Amino acid sequence: MLHPVSETPIATTLPDTPSATARRRPAAAPLLTPLGLLTVLLGAALPMIDFFIVNVALPTIDRDLHADPATLEMIVAGYGVAYATLLVLGGRLGDMVGRRRLFLWGLAAFGLTSLACGLAPDAWTLVAARVAQGAAAALLLPQVLATIQAATTGSRRARAVSLYGGTAGVSSAVGQVLGGLLVSVDLAGSGWRAVFLVNVPIAAVALLLAARTVPESRSPHPSSVDIPGTVLLAVAMVALLLPLTEGRAAGWPLWSWLLLALFPFAAGAFLRVERRAERTGRTPLIPPSLLRIPSVRSGLTMIVPFSVGFGGFMFVIAVALQSGLHYGPLAAGMSLFPLCLAYFLASLAGPRLVHRFGRKVIITGSLIQGTGLVALALTVHAGWPTVPVAALAPSMTVLGLGQGLVLPVLLRIVLSELPVTQAGVGGGVMVTTQQSGLALGVATLGTLFLSLLPSAGIRDGFLAALLTQLAIVAGTTLLGLRLPRTMR
Structure with a gap:
């Protein structure tokens, strides 16, 4: 439940006064140029794209590598679990040794592991390469937000x-x-194989651009890695995400229940270790004081349900369109194009709308997203099993518009009060929360959908998943009412 926050407006931009800038960014730190910003955003896009790019390729991978359902889910889940588990560590390492340096290392590792995925001779080699690719993504992505925080100010x-x-x-x-x-x-x-091999030239171009355009930054007071906290966080994340993403496909064996039972103990031990470290003056992996910042707490609380719904939706619709409506991979992918375009346009309009309407932007975005889900459910119910791609466009556009008014604003809320000295770890915590939510969405909504297929069929299973996501959106809307009324 979201804790009440102060009625003091949340500043989504930092003041440009010399004193504030001096406190938050060292005076000698170079600014991020437009080309540098484009480069780090390109680097950010690669891990995000690869979380979902494999969805529409799974039937082809199945035919080529003769993978069973459990192995196919590991191809998706292995990447996500490694990614989410190591993100906070990636942010901390960037704070210590330099964010530009970790960004370059992450790009190189992501390109090499993508090449390994594309050349994998069998299913389990592909699983191993995907786990390594997720680890490379965890080095790369936290540096993007940390660099933005450290090398930009004010409206920029x-x-x-x-x-x-x-x-x-x-x-x-x-x-x-x-x-x-x-x-x-x-x-x-x-x-x-092309869905992985395409990353190699993109990563190479981004690597060359980053070497020239991305400024170096790091925490002015670097600290050593919190090894006990890192180990306990990894155990907790694996204990939660692995059985939820893989348990159903494996028939819920004993190990899946044992891991789920281990999760609360590992999470509790992690919290105790982190509190003790901060209390004794050491630097924990995730400082508990970070979660006491109102903007961080309120933003993360809303990012969780949003990401759960979004991750589950993207997985379910990929399966439903190909298995139920018999779309080919291209048609299944192109059906999401209106959502992409509407999302991007809405995200660009977000800053001006927030300045004028405050929290109403998030609440309105959630309501629009809910409207899109209802429209999509009605379209599928009325036209099944011969729904053309064009018939999905209106509801997809509305969905994208609503989502684009929610997530970008939530990310700004989390970062708005974050000190530059904690930019890497703060970005890592935020993206870990987002990616863990995506993985939980795939596990929960995906499991609901797949479990209903034998008895209810694909259409009714899809509709049940959409209605479940609608309930999640309703919860996000209610959480939005707890935000401050105005946000600068």
Whole structure:
């Protein structure tokens, strides 16, 4: 439940006064140029796209590598679990050794692991390469927000964070659009392998640009890695996410229940270790004081349900369109194009709307998103099993518009009061929350959908998942009412 927050307006842009700038960004730190911003956003898009790009390629991977359902889910879940588990550590390492340096290392590792995915000779080699790719993404992504926080101020920072928010949402949908296109085109007979190999030249270009345009920054008081906290956080994340994403496909074996039983103990031990570390003057992996910042607490509380609903929706619709409506990979991907476009346009308009209407933007965005879900459910119910791609466009557009008014603003809220000295760890915590929510959405809504298929069929299972997401959106709307009325 969201704790009450002060009625003092949340500043989504930082004042440009010399004193505030000096407190939050060292005077000698270079500013992020437009080309540098484009470069870090390109780096941010790669991990986000790859969380979903494989969805529409799963049937082709199944035919080519003869993978069973549990292995196919591991191809998706292995990436997500490694990604979410290591994100906070990636942010901390960037604070210590330099965010530009970690960004370059992450880009290089992401390109190499993508190449390994594209060349995988069998299903379990692909799973291992996907886990390594998720770890590389965890090094790369936290440096983006940390660099924006450290190398921008005022209206530049507000615009950069809004563009990051737009990139975060659009990339998730673009992943499935791009995946469908690449599988359908079948470049040089590469089939599904192209969805991974396409990352290699993009990462190489981003690496060259980053070496020239991205300024270096780091915490002025770097600290050592919190090894006990890192281990306990990894155990807690794996204990929660692995059984939820893999348990159903494996038939809920004993290990899945044992891991779920371990989660509350690992999470409790992690909280105790972090509190003790901060109390004794050491630097914990996730400082508990970070979660006492009102903007961080309120923003993260709303990001969780939003990400759960979004992650579940993207997984379910990829399966429903291909298995139920018999769309090919390209048609399944292109059905999401109106959502991508509407999301991006809404995210660009967000800063001006927030300045004028405050929290009403988030509440309105949630209501619009709910309207889009209802419209999509009615369209599917009326036209099944012959719903053309064009018939989905109106509801997808409304969905994207609503989502684009919610997530980018929530990201700005989390970052608005975050000190530059905690930019890396703060960005890591935020993205970990978002990615964990996406993984939980795939696990919960995906499990609900797949469990209903034998008895209810694909249409009714899809409708049940949409109605469940509608309930989640209603909860997000209510949480929005607890935000301050105005946000600068």
